[in-house]
Amino acid sequence: MLLESTLSTFNRSGVNARIVYAGSELKDYLLKDLNSAYEVHHTELSIHNIETFLNDQSLLTLPDILLIEADFKGEWIQIVSNIKKNPLLGGMIIVVLSAFVNKQWKKKAISLKVHDFYNYPFPTEDLCERLSFLVKFKLIKPTLTELSGKVDVRYRLPAYKRTFDIIASGLALVVLSPLFLIVGACIALESKGPVIYKSKRVGTGYKVFDFYKFRSMRMNADKEIGLLSSLNQYTDAEKGKSAFIKIKGDPRITRIGKFIRMTSIDELPQLLNVLMGDMSMVGNRPLPLYEAEMLTSNEWTTRFLGPAGLTGLWQISRRGKEDMSERERKKLDNFYASNYSFWLDLKILMKTFPALLQKEKV
Known part of the structure; x- marks a missing residue:
């Protein structure tokens, strides 16, 4: 029929x-x-x-x-x-x-x-x-709020993972506190605005939380995203629309911003998110609201059933490569959410530091 x-x-x-x-x-x-x-x-x-x-x-x-x-x-x-x-x-x-x-x-x-x-x-x-x-x-x-209420009941962060997150993020914050002060001073001297950039992100079970980064762009950069869609690394020429956004040669980034992005120092404030339980040391990257809303079909909801992380498979396997497709990234996220373990997390953490030294192309 x-x-x-x-x-x-x-x-x-x-x-x-x-x-x-x-x-x-x-x-x-x-x-x-x-x-x-x-x-x-x-x-x-x-x-x-x-x-x-x-x-x-x-x-x-x-x-x-x-x-x-x-x-x-x-x-x-x-x-x-x-x-x-x-x-x-x-x-x-x-x-x-x-x-x-x-x-x-x-x-x-x-x-x-x-x-x-x-x-x-x-x-x-x-x-x-x-x-x-x-x-x-x-x-x-x-809505994303309704989805979080339904999805969250199927996911709980394992005790071993949460214990490791608290210890690792707490020690890292203490050791890196001098670096935080230096980077914060440099950002404040170069441009006006808050040192820490806070935005809403969607993590495990579609839960929305405040996500922290060192500010690497000029003020009100979010309002310019629509004007830069043609530079999006993930834009599909046929569909003209993408769930992920990564701007090539982003003109909104400041000079200090380029440095802290290249070295991933801008991500360090997320250790606070890990300590508070919003994220884990290893997991799938939490997404901005507009990206998460594009990934609510059954094929891609799996990525939200695993932990949201500071680093993950995407960072160590394909970061900085221009031939990284949107579908490849989503498959990596789904794979981690379905197969994460203590030993896989250790492997990812060990490979994260070499990955940080890769030349960023996007």
Whole structure:
């Protein structure tokens, strides 16, 4: 059975929503009126690709509404059940449409907590009005805060790792305190602004925390990011969009900033994050909010189920290489989150210092 995936925007009704329509039996009956009322775009998918399609989306591209037809074999029940179990899809409105008579299906739909169930024949005007109502009053897309509440229950930092983090970060802060004072003075003398740069980052379980670095850029550099997108190392020429941002030859960096970045001294204040428990000595790098929101599809959520770290596989394996692709970096993050151990952490720490001496190309 072929499924029709229809993305539509409720422009004329005054309600903006992205809709995926999955089905073939009622396609001719519904799409004619939908096309007369709304701007409709559609592509074909098989029944086995619906979940794949949804899992490939991020918070920025998820559909707001799923209209799915009840196939005569009843496979829609398992599909909807899987979708409802996925926390990333918890805010999506689901309406089931049936061209077949089955008295048990509506009860099943109610038990699955779908937003509505329609048996053919039904007025398309009623469906459109119902969807408008659901969008206005029931549509709540999952936020990073909601995701953190769902994901965190599946992850706990091992006791050995937390103990090592406290000891290592505490000793490092004491030993490096003179360097902190010298670097702080240099930054303050070169340019106005705070010595320590603080930003919101997303770490383990999508938890958001304050992330510390020595300031290496001029003030208000964050506001200029949109003007520098063409210099992004990870920009895909075809897609024109990337989850990660790394600016080549970033003009916002100060002179002292270039030095502390090349030597990774700018990262040292994150030892405070490690001591406080926001991060670990080894793990996946915590991401800015705009990057984390691009990595909420099932394929990449694994990276957030491992510890956020000061250093990790990405730093020691591919750092500074211009042929480092976005997908390669995400695969490294997923691998570490699924396979980290005490001995792997030791290997990464031992290789981190040689990696710091690499010539930075980006």
